[in-house]
Amino acid sequence: MTINPQDNEPTPTPEELRAQVEGTREELGRTVEALAAKADVKSQAQQKAAKVKNQVQDKAAQALHAAQEKTPEAVRAKAAHTMEQLAGTAHTLGERIQDGTPDPVREKVYQAAETARGNRGLLMAAGLGALALAFVAARRSRRC
Numbered sequence: 001m002t003i004n005p006q007d008n009e010p011t012p013t014p015e016e017l018r019a020q021v022e023g024t025r026e027e028l029g030r031t032v033e034a035l036a037a038k039a040d041v042k043s044q045a046q047q048k049a050a051k052v053k054n055q056v057q058d059k060a061a062q063a064l065h066a067a068q069e070k071t072p073e074a075v076r077a078k079a080a081h082t083m084e085q086l087a088g089t090a091h092t093l094g095e096r097i098q099d100g101t102p103d104p105v106r107e108k109v110y111q112a113a114e115t116a117r118g119n120r121g122l123l124m125a126a127g128l129g130a131l132a133l134a135f136v137a138a139r140r141s142r143r144c
Helices: 014-039 041-070 073-099 103-118 120-143
Strands: none
Touching (some): 073 120
């Protein structure tokens, strides 16, 4: 830096000016990115949806755990046995139906089944929750 004798303030060198300009550009870039993120409503909605989805999944897992703890072992064993029987019956029935179903319909059913397989935990939680509610309702109706 050189010193200007008139005001006793140092005059920046060209390198220092370039460094200041570069720093200002970086700061401006960060500011523009922050403003663009605030203006991106679609991205914000997707982030919010993902957050809500995770919260719902956590609540479902907690409800499943609570239902499993409150459900007696005999009821859980009976439910598991019934699920195995239903799975066998569904498989046999599915084979019979598949033999007489047109190809476009079969493809749609396959897509729906794949979606259900992807959400197996949620379906199990809902099934166990319904079973627990039915069990509680049956016990209450016997008391009256």
